[in-house]
Amino acid sequence: MAALRGRWPTVVGVLAGVGLLTALPALVPSFYVTLSTRIIVIAMFALAFNVVFGMGGMHSLGHAAFFGLGGYTVGLGVTRWDWSFTVIVLVALALGAFVGLAYGILTQRTNGIYLLLLTLALGQAIWGLAFQQVEITRGDNGISGVTRELVPLVGTGALSYYHFVLLVALASTGSLWWFSLSPVGRAIVGTRESPTRMAALGFRVGLYRNIAFVVSGLFSALAGVLYTWHHRFVSPDALLWEMSAFILIVAIVGGANTFLGPALGAAVIISLEFWVSLHTQRWMTVLGLVYVLTILFLPEGIVGLGGRLRRRHASVDVPVIPEPTASRSGRSHE
Amino acid sequence: MSASSSDSGRRRDSASRKAPAPPAVAVERLSVAFGGLRAVDDVTFDVPAGQRRAIIGPNGAGKTTLFNLIGGQLRPITGVVRLFGDDVTHRRVHQRARAGLARTFQITNLLTELSVWDNVLLAVAARHAPVRRLFWNALSRLDSVTGPAAELLRTWGLWTVRDHRVSELAYGQQRVLEIVLALAAQPRILLLDEPTAGLSKEEAGRMTEVAAALPGELTLLIIEHDMEVAFALADVVQVMAEGVVLATGAPAEIQRNDEVIAAYLGGARGDA
Ligand SMILES: Nc1ncnc2c1ncn2[C@@H]1O[C@H](COP(=O)(O)OP(=O)(O)OP(=O)(O)O)[C@@H](O)[C@H]1O
Ligand SMILES: [Mg+2]
Numbered sequence: 001m002a003a004l005r006g007r008w009p010t011v012v013g014v015l016a017g018v019g020l021l022t023a024l025p026a027l028v029p030s031f032y033v034t035l036s037t038r039i040i041v042i043a044m045f046a047l048a049f050n051v052v053f054g055m056g057g058m059h060s061l062g063h064a065a066f067f068g069l070g071g072y073t074v075g076l077g078v079t080r081w082d083w084s085f086t087v088i089v090l091v092a093l094a095l096g097a098f099v100g101l102a103y104g105i106l107t108q109r110t111n112g113i114y115l116l117l118l119t120l121a122l123g124q125a126i127w128g129l130a131f132q133q134v135e136i137t138r139g140d141n142g143i144s145g146v147t148r149e150l151v152p153l154v155g156t157g158a159l160s161y162y163h164f165v166l167l168v169a170l171a172s173t174g175s176l177w178w179f180s181l182s183p184v185g186r187a188i189v190g191t192r193e194s195p196t197r198m199a200a201l202g203f204r205v206g207l208y209r210n211i212a213f214v215v216s217g218l219f220s221a222l223a224g225v226l227y228t229w230h231h232r233f234v235s236p237d238a239l240l241w242e243m244s245a246f247i248l249i250v251a252i253v254g255g256a257n258t259f260l261g262p263a264l265g266a267a268v269i270i271s272l273e274f275w276v277s278l279h280t281q282r283w284m285t286v287l288g289l290v291y292v293l294t295i296l297f298l299p300e301g302i303v304g305l306g307g308r309l310r311r312r313h314a315s316v317d318v319p320v321i322p323e324p325t326a327s328r329s330g331r332s333h334e
Numbered sequence: 335m336s337a338s339s340s341d342s343g344r345r346r347d348s349a350s351r352k353a354p355a356p357p358a359v360a361v362e363r364l365s366v367a368f369g370g371l372r373a374v375d376d377v378t379f380d381v382p383a384g385q386r387r388a389i390i391g392p393n394g395a396g397k398t399t400l401f402n403l404i405g406g407q408l409r410p411i412t413g414v415v416r417l418f419g420d421d422v423t424h425r426r427v428h429q430r431a432r433a434g435l436a437r438t439f440q441i442t443n444l445l446t447e448l449s450v451w452d453n454v455l456l457a458v459a460a461r462h463a464p465v466r467r468l469f470w471n472a473l474s475r476l477d478s479v480t481g482p483a484a485e486l487l488r489t490w491g492l493w494t495v496r497d498h499r500v501s502e503l504a505y506g507q508q509r510v511l512e513i514v515l516a517l518a519a520q521p522r523i524l525l526l527d528e529p530t531a532g533l534s535k536e537e538a539g540r541m542t543e544v545a546a547a548l549p550g551e552l553t554l555l556i557i558e559h560d561m562e563v564a565f566a567l568a569d570v571v572q573v574m575a576e577g578v579v580l581a582t583g584a585p586a587e588i589q590r591n592d593e594v595i596a597a598y599l600g601g602a603r604g605d606a
Contacts, residue, residue, distance in 0.1 A: 181472040183459045183479075190456050193445035200405065200443075202431035202460040202519055211469075257447075 021166055025159045037162045039270045041226045044169040046250045046262035047176055048219030053248065054256035055180060056212040057192030059116045061244045062103065062123030066217040068239030069095045070224025072130060075143035075234040078150065080136070085150040092221045099126070100217020104210035120241055127239040142235025146228055165226050172219050173263070179215060180259060188212045249287065253294045255301025264302055356419030358383040358523050358553035364403055364413030373399040374410070375577035383418070383522070386554040388568035388585075390561070395574040397557045398440050401525050404555075405437050406430045417523065431460070436521035438512040440528050440557070444500045450511060451496040454483040457518035482518070490514050490544070506537040513544065524548070526556040530563055542566060565589065 021040075025033045049063050073092040077083035083091070107118050130137045137143065153160040179185045188208050190198045195205045228234040237243065254265020269290070276286045298304050357380035364377045373396045381387050389397050402408040404415055406427040415423050417433050425433070445453045451474070458479045459465045465479060473479060487493040490510055495503060500511065509529060516524055529545060530538035542563045548554060558564040564571060565585040573580040573588060581591050 178472070179469055181474070182469045183456075183465050183471075183473045183476070184467065184469040186452060186456055186473045187459070187466070189448065189452075190445050193447055194443055196407065196427075197439075197443045197445060197515070198456075199427035200407075200431055200437055200439075201457050201515065202428050203456075203466065204426075204428045 018170065021170075022163070025162055030159070033159060033162050035270070035274055037165050037230055039267050040162075040165050040169045041223055041230055042247075042250065042270055043263035043266035044172055044226070045220055045223035045247055046254065046266045047173060047259075048216050048223055049247045050251050050256055050259075050262045051176065051179075051188070051216040051219070052212050053251055054258075054262070055185065055188050055192065056209060056216075058107075058209065058212065059112065059248075060103070060119040060216075061116045061241065061248065062119030062121075063216070063220055063247055064239050064241060064243035065099060065103075065123040065126040066096045066220035067224035067227065067243060067247075068130065068234075068236070069099060069126065070221030071228040071234040071238040072137065072143075072224075073221070074225050074228040075146050076136065078146045079143055085152060088150070089222075089225060092225045093218050096217040096219070096221025096224075097214045098217075100213040100215070101210055103217065104206075104213035107213075108206055108209070120244070123239070123244055124241055127236055127241070130239050131236045137236070140236060142233055142237075144233045146232045146234065148229055148232070151229060161230065165230065168222065168226060172222060176215075176219060177259060184208065184211055246287075249291045251301075253290060253298075253301055255303030257300055258303045261301050261303040268302060355383060356416070357381055358385070358418060359404060359555065360414075360416040360419075361400075361404065362414040362416070364400075364410050364415065366399060366403060366408055366410050372577045374403060377413075377577070377579055379572065379579060379582065381553060381555060383553050384551050385570060386556070386568050387570045387572055388564035389555060389557045389572045389574060390559070390564050391574035391580075394576075396577040397574055398527055399577075400574070401437060401527055401555070401557065404430075405435060405525060431519065431521075434522035435525070436516035436519050436523070437525035438509075438516050438527055438529060440531065442505075442508050442512060444508060444511060444515070446501045447499060449497055449499055450487070450492055450503065451483070453500060453511060453515060454486055454496075454518055455479055457515040458483045458486070461519045486514050486518055506533050506541075509533060509537075509541065510544070517548075521552070523553045524555070526554065526558075528557050528559060530558065530560055538563065 021036075024036055028036075045063075045067055048066075049060070052058050052060050052063070070092040073095060074088055077088040077091065103119060103122060106122065107115055110118055131140065148161060151161070151164060153164055180189075187198065187203055188211065190203065191205050191208050198208075199205050224238060227238065250265040250269050251262040252265070253269060254263065255261025269287070272286070272290065273283055276283050280286075294301060359381040360379075362378050364374055365372060366374045375396075377396075377400065389400070391397055399408065403410050403413075406422070406425060406429075410423065413423070414421055417430065417435060420433065422430050422433065445456065448456075455473050459473060459476075462478065465473075465476060468476075484493070487496055490513070492507060492511060492514065495507065500508060503511065509532070513526065513529060516526075526545065530541045533541060538560060545554070545556065545563075545567055554567075556564070556567060558567070565588075568585055570582060571585050571588040572582045573591075580593060581588060583591070
């Protein structure tokens with residue numbers, strides 16, 4: 001009921017947000033357009049990451065691999081292999097999906113800290129590949145000079161690339177939103193809540209975990225594609241575990257339990273990064289602090305703030321439900 | 335059953351008489367151990383299709399473990415589990431569910447942070463293979479799913495709380511939802527693990543009515559500590575203790591069985 005009544009303000013909000021984002025380059029100095037492009041790319045990565053993390057409840061510390069693979073596909077496709085735009089994007093998507101499937105299969109039945117360590121190891125293995133194959137990837141130096149000539153832009157410069165990124169990100173966000181509402185998307189959430197219940201209902205839990213990783217890997221790779229073209233540069237840093245940790249923090253700070261929370265986290269953290277970097281070199285320290293403060297005071301992330309207020313307000317018309325009664329036979333039930 | 339008088343019809347009849355319908359559940363020499371403890375120890379029994387069987391026994395008798403073996407949550411060290419004649423011993427949980435088996439859990443096992451509505455939608459979706467694999471179209475917009483889900487919630491008195499998170503429900507409502515999820519898949523076999531545990535007398539009474547109202551063709555196995563409930567519901571009562579089946583029989587028989595009274599009923603009366 002509340003969901004139905006709450007729908008049309010959401011629609012208005014989304015339309016207003018999209019309108020504002022589209023008009024942004026006309027409203028702010030061009031420097032902020034570059035900053036916003038970065039925010040949108042990271043927001044898209046965070047939303048993709050959250051399919052595994054928030055929806056699936058699987059703690060991955062290896063998502064930089066998808067992002068970086070997308071990034072390197074652009075870097076190498078443009079500078080080395082002369083691929084067309086279409087080929088670059090398709091290869092990036094395929095790599096993201098394929099490595100996602102590999103993650104899913106290799107982490108079957110692992111959870112919690114074991115899953116975290118296993119995805120970390122997988123991610124670092126792929127980072128090592130880029131780092132060591134100096135012949136192809138130029139190792140630590142990274143690949144520079146990744147021009148945007150191939151990108152089908154209207155016009156030139158940061159402004160037109162901003163609109164390209166916005167378009168791709170909005171289309172991806174819409175797709176992920178539909179996906180999250182679909183039976184498969186809901187089943188992924190179900191396996192987060194109780195794998196044993198889902199299995200007893202007839203869902204093949206492992207399949208849904210794999211699908212989560214594939215979808216997440218696919219869109220993470222696409223975000224990586226946007227990222228490299230944004231910076232016109234890609235280095236092993238895009239694959240490094242620190243990138244995985246960063247996106248994890250972005251999702252948690254924003255609010256991993258909601259669909260758009262991670263995108264909000266990206267906006268807040270990238271803005272903060274920009275502002276803090278003006279004053280000090282200690283961005284990583286500040287980021288760590290933000291993370292700790294979030295964990296301590298906002299367990300549901302920044303969106304939790306709004307949610308908490310709304311729930312306090314709503315609790316007025318929730319009917320009173322009787323307390324659970326004690327066991328008749330006097331046995332303790334956990 | 336068949337009114338056909340043709341030869342082929344008669345032949346089929348006689349064939350089916352020679353090979354009677356397989357039991358809904360059959361376990362054969364089933365054992366499982368935790369460390370040194372044989373929680374289920376060489377257990378054999380059949381449950382004919384449509385039967386309602388209560389499984390009773392003291393704490394730690396191995397009742398839940400037996401359900402876990404039938405449901406696939408546990409694998410036996412020896413023995414065979416058959417559902418409608420098919421050997422499912424090596425099948426996974428979801429495969430057994432798709433073969434028509436549904437269960438509730440002794441410790442409430444629901445999709446806690448989802449709404450009641452979402453819980454039931456997923457449970458209904460589970461029985462449609464094409465729906466399970468759909469990744470466009472919102473689950474909540476599929477008439478083939480929302481129709482049966484709404485009907486279930488109305489039938490079981492949970493319609494008004496459908497937008498609540500499961501974690502906000504009263505314990506009794508959660509226990510009912512356990513049964514609703516199990517029934518949503520339209521199972522042929524239903525395993526209920528202590529559906530009345532932790533409920534008030536009134537709630538337990540309602541739950542008993544609920545269980546009694548289940549379709550007649552459904553094969554029901556119910557673990558129950560409350561003797562009144564067990565004897566009222568069941569066609570057959572099976573008594574377990576220390577991993578073995580002590581006795582199986584009609585409720586009236588079991589109530590008179592000395593061994594059962596000594597092993598279980600006396601004790602249970604004592605602490606009730
Ligand atoms: N996963 C497990 N690991 C170790 N021991 C277990 C496990 N599950 C059950 N047991 C043990 O097996 C025995 C049988 O347990 P089970 O849960 O089947 O009993 P029950 O008949 O369902 O009892 P209750 O009436 O208390 O639910 C008990 O001694 C229990 O401690
Ligand atoms: Mg038990």
